[in-house]
Amino acid sequence: MSDAHGMNDAGVALSALTTMQVGGVPERMITASTQRELIDAALDVWSDGGEWLVLAGGSNTVAADEPFEGTVLRVATRGIEVLPTDADTPGRVRVRVQAGEPWDDLVAYAVERGWSGIEALSGIPGSTGAAPVQNIGAYGQELSSSLVAIEFLDYLSGEVSRVPAAELELGYRTSVLKQGREGIVLAVELDLHDTADAQAVLGEALGQPIAYAQLASALGVQLGDRVSVQAMRDAVLALRASKGMVLDPADRDTASAGSFFTNPIVRENFARALPAEAPRWPLVPAAADVVVPLGTTVADSPLDEFLAHQADLAASTVDAGAAASAETLVKLSAAWLIEHAGIRRGFRLPGSRAAISSKHTLAITNTGGASAEEVAQLARYVQGRVQSEFGVILHPEPVLVGLEL
Template structure:
């Protein structure tokens, strides 16, 4: 365990953020547990940071301790004789996510190949329930080892208890603590005979990826082909980290795709993309006000209601009302904001490759990033009546 304090701008992909009062780096799980418990005993402000790909921090000093998660390791668990075509891995939270994907693809294991190129750490993956190109983490996640803030105890939490939904989880909505390890179950397809060579990926479930591969939805190609195609698609959108490409100095997609009521979606232009959603048991909706007064969910739903009557979280909609997911990128573009747009004098800009990303063109301040995000929100709300919600964690910033 080490203590060396550097600016958060040097540790986040958005490249903004001030110098914290204190920084502790844990390289083993034991160090991580010890450091976290010490922090919580002091009752001071704390921030957990790993890959820094989903954090946008204020340029003001963070008045507390930043706990950096730098644990590494991939453990292949014993095979279950009843499921010889499955393999389980337990991964340390600080393991870079894309290195894990590369590791599994090299071994012919499918299940997360379409999540290639996503920056950040493995421990952050269940917080966001990361997803891309037709795959989401929840289809492979078995459990996490979790250090609970309230009790200080370590427990194994099954995926079913994490309330995983679209870019959200119980961890994101208020369950405080630190993910220590992530356990995944993947398909061991190395023995399959693929027509195009190599172990077979899961059926292609995303139209853009199918087009890039020259196949039909539901077809199967090799896991390596899927990884290569996804990396190429992400790179074309500035979504694969590249020091020579300023478009990649971002937090990825800055806004989540809005989920709205079907009746409201009908009021939007016919050209607006939309995808019907069928909430499952984990996302069963409750009426506004049904949560216990003062709970994190109650506060969240109240905030949503104040923002707009149209934009909703899945759990904030009436359980008998159909929901529709919209394209945030389409809403931004059709609100008149084009790729490369920036406010006068600002060094923060919309990516030149993808309107859903806000980028640091060089030396941007955190407030410049926030100002542009507010401007985008305002234009989309004025044009379509929809509030866009940020995907990254905002530290010391408000939109």
């Protein structure tokens, strides 16, 4: 059934629309295939004051088994538009992309035309509109390096506005959109490098300098070298596939929400207490979420102005002896912590149909018929083991709907 506000999809379970393949039937679902339909449907739903959920690709959502008591706004808008650019910025191309456009379709579109800037983000499932919410990143690239602005329908005002990227407070897998600014991303504006000139001279469109060691190794080049955008895309897709991170109906490891936990950020003095072989990367404080020591409140910390923006800090704890000082922040490897807490690839709790991926310890997978609660139970178990072994609480990366860890 359809109306002016989109298509009403009664009886469709969220398990059929999410890559984790769990979730109950929502009370109401509206699929919007045009921006106008999306705006009208959202304003209509918001005026009722009920619960609502935005869903597009479903790759970053883990929903409870119980019916969602509200309306799911399913974003199915499509379109990639090349915008005019200033004459004084040669070699650049600006694109406006509808929120429902599949992200990897956009990357393929750009690579085919020799545009660079997002080629290392190949293979990431989900929609373009979801990309700025958690500032997607992989293999040395982040959306923040290309994002110019978003078109945003604000929940509080009901108005559509163009929000510059600088106002989104983009950080490591976070933004103001993830931290509480409610509304819907309608479109995304990106600034990419047009490598047509280089292609004419060299016979290939060059990607951005390689900034990730594993990717450089896979390509047989050094960090900072450049290869064609197509070669980089192919290498990234192969790497992601080897980790079960490219959707494939024949591979149960890909029935997941990708990386289930973010890499934790701790202070340098805490990181020094970890085993010497634990991977770590120094960070600039403003680029990271922070794990606060036990007994330290946001107000106690010299980083309070920055920390106040990190909504997950209330539950973030580490070793009680760590000092609350404005020192260097360090990113740890969640995968390494999980593995060295004794949880191996393929691990599952007795009788559970949720498992750690057989290819990558950072992914929780649905081996077939798993419930959302089985996924949550395994996630809690992983959190508990890592906290017990290393004093760090891992935080989930996907959006949890009706679930708590």
